[in-house]
Amino acid sequence: MTTSNYATERETTEGKVFTVTGGDWDEVVSGTDPINDERIVVNMGPQHPSTHGVLRLVLELEGETVREARSVVGYLHTGIEKNLEYRNWVQGSTFVTRMDYLSPLFNETAYALAVEKLLGITDDITERATTIRVLMMELNRVSSHLVWLATTAMELGAINMMLYGFREREYVLDIFETITGLRMNHAYVRPGGVAQDVPDDAIRKIRDFLKLMPKRLKEYENLLSGQPIWLERTQHVAVLDVTACMALGVTGPVLRSAGLAWDLRKTMPYCGYETYEFDVPTHTDGDVWGRYLVRVAEIRESLKLIEQAVDRLKPGPVMVSDKKIAWPAQLAIGVDGMGNSLEHVAKIMGQSMESLIHHFKLVTEGFRVPPGQVYVGIESPRGELGVHAVSDGGTRPYRVHYREPSFVNLQALPAMAEGGLIADVIAGGASLDPVMGGCDR
Structure with a gap:
């Protein structure tokens, strides 16, 4: 048949x-x-x-x-990487954010770090902008892991966990909307800094979330960790040991669940992660159960990082001072929720000819990037997210290619599934946490 x-x-x-x-x-x-x-x-x-x-x-x-x-793979066929070659460097942020749509802020940050490295302005990024990037990425890591927990539990029959996971994710998306004006696909992290500052309302929401989330994590564990069916469907299922992970290029929670504490935030730090206190959770069984434990532990570590980042936020600019590069980050979120406050529009249209010219040129033409090529890797919720960016000296990328963990990790699925039951294909595939928007970019 x-x-x-x-x-x-x-x-x-x-x-x-x-x-x-x-x-x-x-x-x-x-x-x-x-x-x-x-x-x-x-x-x-x-x-x-x-x-x-x-x-x-x-x-x-x-x-x-x-x-x-x-x-x-290939059914989503977004063609984002090719589209970047026909947009300027600033506009690229609005494209890359749509790849792995569950972790858009990681897509944006990796792209921004690569462009900044080409520009030679890595050390010029302000302390507040860097801290905001860490804050937003760790919030995004929590929301992404919550989606994994909710959908994987649903696929294995624990429907209640689906409701709980998305309930807390909504809280994080509300925070994102308060800060960026959008729940997803924010284009918030830009080359040179971030699009706009974090309002006080968002800080209050984040602190409330930090008080709420540890209690909710205990609820998740009470619901799943001792549940016989959950244990039967996850323990010793879809095993991938550390040798296989290394051979296949698997990274992220899947690699750490096999015992290797490889996390780019620790091993190849960026955005000042070396100055934060956090642990890299690992497990040794390399099965679906281990990946579940690692991701739950990573949520707890992200909460630690979020609290440290909030405490570190000091007043200051959120964009580099070079006006040839700087996005007009003094924008405030307007009534349209898109960062077009009437006060700022009135200023650039009626009071400052220089601001109007700069705004128009930056949006339409962008800035020139010196010729060269760079690779920047960061730790996304699914593993190493790398950007290989090439410039020919113009205002548009010559080539941008992402080393996307969903795409790389998916090649491990046959090794996990062959010899097992068809029902375990679902558990094993879900434990990789693939997001096809990143895979089919």
Whole structure:
């Protein structure tokens, strides 16, 4: 029995069926005998839930045992990296934020750090802007891990956890909206600093969140950690040891759940992370259970970092002083929620010709970046998020390529799934925490 419901097919003169992954569907099914063989080839996905939206898995099954698994990506096909070549360096922030849409602030920060490195202004970023970046990224890490916890629990049958996880995530998104005007895809972290300052209302909300979240984490653990079905579905399931992780380039919580405390915030610090007090949680089993424990522990560590960042916020500018580069960060969130306060618009339109010219040139043309290429890596909720940026000296990127952890980590799925049960494919795939917006950028 074979099926290719989700394949994009075309017939050649030889009658061979090709798929979006390079024309191997015939080869996949040719080794099975539908009459005399116990094996079947089926598609799992792309669908929500189970395969996280637009991920397709081609599974060869013998009964309920997975004999072979293939990950098929490319269905989201956003083309963001190519689009960056046709936009200026400032506009790039509004594109990259939409890749891994569960951790947009990490996409923006990695891009901004790369552009700043090309410009040679890394040391010019203000202390307040750097602290705000850490604050926003750690809030985003908490919200991303909450989505993982909620959706993975739902896929394994713990529906209540879905409700609780998204309840707390809404709190974080409200904080983001107060600061940036948007719940997701903020384009808030810009080359040179951040788009606007953090208002006092947001600080009060963050401190309330820091008081609330430890209690809620205990509720999550009471709901899941001792639950027999949860233990049965996660312990000794989808095991990937540290050797396999290293061979496949797997990073993030999956690598740390196998025992290696590799976290770029510690090993290759950026944004002043070396000055913060926090631990890197690890586990040794390398299974779904270990990845669950690591992510819950990482939420607690992020809460520590958030509290330290809030305490460090000192008055000061949030954008570099060089007006040829600086985004007009004195913008305030207006009634449209998009950073267009009437007071600032009135100023640049009626009182300061220099501000008007600068604003117009920065938005339409952008700034020039010296020729060269750089690589910058940061620790996103899914692992190492790297940016390779190339400039030819113009106002637009020559090339920007992301080393995206969802894409890299997904190649571990066959190693985790083959030899296990088909039900464990769901648990193993979910434990990788793939976000296809980052994978198919």
